[in-house]
Amino acid sequence: MIHHGAKRDILIAYDISDPSRLRKVHKIVKGHGEAVQYSVYRCFLTPARKIKLMRKLLDHINSHEDQVLFFELGSAQTATSRPIEVVGRAMAKLEVGPKVL
Numbered sequence: 189m190i191h192h193g194a195k196r197d198i199l200i201a202y203d204i205s206d207p208s209r210l211r212k213v214h215k216i217v218k219g220h221g222e223a224v225q226y227s228v229y230r231c232f233l234t235p236a237r238k239i240k241l242m243r244k245l246l247d248h249i250n251s252h253e254d255q256v257l258f259f260e261l262g263s264a265q266t267a268t269s270r271p272i273e274v275v276g277r278a279m280a281k282l283e284v285g286p287k288v289l
Contacts, residue, residue: 195232195264202227202256204249212248213256216241232264 200217204210204227214227220241221231233241238258245256 193234193236195234196238197261197264197266198231198233198238199224199259199261200229200231200256201259203254205253206250209249209254213245213254216244216248217256230261 198221200221202213202217204213217229217231220233220237221229224230231241242256242258249256
Protein backbone atom coordinates (compact mmCIF):
# COMPACT_ATOMS: atom_id res chain seq x y z
CA MET A 189 0.00 0.00 0.00
CA ILE A 190 1.27 3.48 -0.90
CA HIS A 191 0.79 6.25 1.66
CA HIS A 192 -0.29 9.51 0.03
CA GLY A 193 2.68 11.53 1.33
CA ALA A 194 5.25 8.71 1.30
CA LYS A 195 8.51 9.33 -0.49
CA ARG A 196 9.02 7.57 -3.80
CA ASP A 197 12.31 6.48 -5.38
CA ILE A 198 12.51 8.38 -8.69
CA LEU A 199 15.14 8.38 -11.41
CA ILE A 200 15.31 11.69 -13.29
CA ALA A 201 17.11 11.97 -16.63
CA TYR A 202 17.30 15.09 -18.75
CA ASP A 203 18.36 16.13 -22.24
CA ILE A 204 18.62 19.91 -22.52
CA SER A 205 19.72 21.45 -25.83
CA ASP A 206 20.89 24.88 -24.63
CA PRO A 207 23.98 25.16 -22.35
CA SER A 208 22.43 27.95 -20.26
CA ARG A 209 19.22 26.00 -19.65
CA LEU A 210 21.27 22.85 -19.02
CA ARG A 211 23.19 24.55 -16.20
CA LYS A 212 19.93 25.78 -14.65
CA VAL A 213 18.23 22.37 -14.87
CA HIS A 214 21.35 20.69 -13.46
CA LYS A 215 21.33 23.06 -10.47
CA ILE A 216 17.61 22.50 -9.83
CA VAL A 217 17.73 18.70 -10.03
CA LYS A 218 21.01 18.51 -8.08
CA GLY A 219 19.18 20.12 -5.14
CA HIS A 220 16.71 17.23 -5.03
CA GLY A 221 18.86 14.10 -5.33
CA GLU A 222 22.15 12.33 -5.95
CA ALA A 223 23.89 12.16 -9.32
CA VAL A 224 24.02 8.67 -10.79
CA GLN A 225 25.60 9.75 -14.11
CA TYR A 226 25.74 12.95 -16.12
CA SER A 227 22.17 14.22 -16.46
CA VAL A 228 20.78 11.29 -14.42
CA TYR A 229 19.73 11.68 -10.78
CA ARG A 230 18.13 9.45 -8.18
CA CYS A 231 15.72 11.34 -5.94
CA PHE A 232 13.46 10.44 -3.03
CA LEU A 233 10.41 12.68 -3.37
CA THR A 234 6.90 12.90 -1.99
CA PRO A 235 4.23 13.24 -4.68
CA ALA A 236 3.77 16.93 -3.76
CA ARG A 237 7.50 17.64 -3.98
CA LYS A 238 7.68 15.84 -7.34
CA ILE A 239 4.92 18.08 -8.73
CA LYS A 240 6.69 21.21 -7.41
CA LEU A 241 9.92 20.06 -9.05
CA MET A 242 8.16 19.41 -12.37
CA ARG A 243 6.57 22.87 -12.31
CA LYS A 244 9.89 24.52 -11.52
CA LEU A 245 11.59 22.66 -14.36
CA LEU A 246 8.83 23.71 -16.78
CA ASP A 247 9.69 27.33 -15.98
CA HIS A 248 13.30 26.78 -17.11
CA ILE A 249 13.14 24.49 -20.13
CA ASN A 250 12.00 24.91 -23.70
CA SER A 251 9.27 22.27 -23.93
CA HIS A 252 9.77 21.99 -27.70
CA GLU A 253 13.53 21.33 -27.51
CA ASP A 254 14.26 19.89 -24.05
CA GLN A 255 13.17 16.75 -22.22
CA VAL A 256 13.11 15.72 -18.55
CA LEU A 257 12.07 12.14 -17.76
CA PHE A 258 10.82 10.91 -14.37
CA PHE A 259 11.00 7.13 -13.80
CA GLU A 260 9.29 5.96 -10.63
CA LEU A 261 11.21 3.03 -9.11
CA GLY A 262 8.99 2.38 -6.10
CA SER A 263 8.88 3.24 -2.42
CA ALA A 264 11.85 5.06 -0.90
CA GLN A 265 11.53 2.69 2.10
CA THR A 266 12.44 -0.33 -0.05
CA ALA A 267 15.13 1.43 -2.12
CA THR A 268 18.05 -0.39 -0.51
CA SER A 269 16.44 -3.80 -1.07
CA ARG A 270 16.21 -3.31 -4.85
CA PRO A 271 19.51 -4.13 -6.51
CA ILE A 272 21.05 -1.83 -9.07
CA GLU A 273 23.14 -3.81 -11.52
CA VAL A 274 26.17 -2.09 -13.01
CA VAL A 275 28.33 -3.05 -15.97
CA GLY A 276 31.69 -1.30 -15.81
CA ARG A 277 32.83 1.22 -13.19
CA ALA A 278 31.14 0.80 -9.80
CA MET A 279 28.49 3.28 -8.71
CA ALA A 280 29.05 5.60 -5.77
CA LYS A 281 27.03 4.71 -2.68
CA LEU A 282 23.76 6.65 -2.55
CA GLU A 283 22.45 8.12 0.68
CA VAL A 284 18.77 7.30 1.29
CA GLY A 285 18.07 9.47 4.33
CA PRO A 286 17.58 13.21 4.64
CA LYS A 287 20.16 15.43 2.99
CA VAL A 288 21.57 18.48 4.76
CA LEU A 289 22.73 21.20 2.36
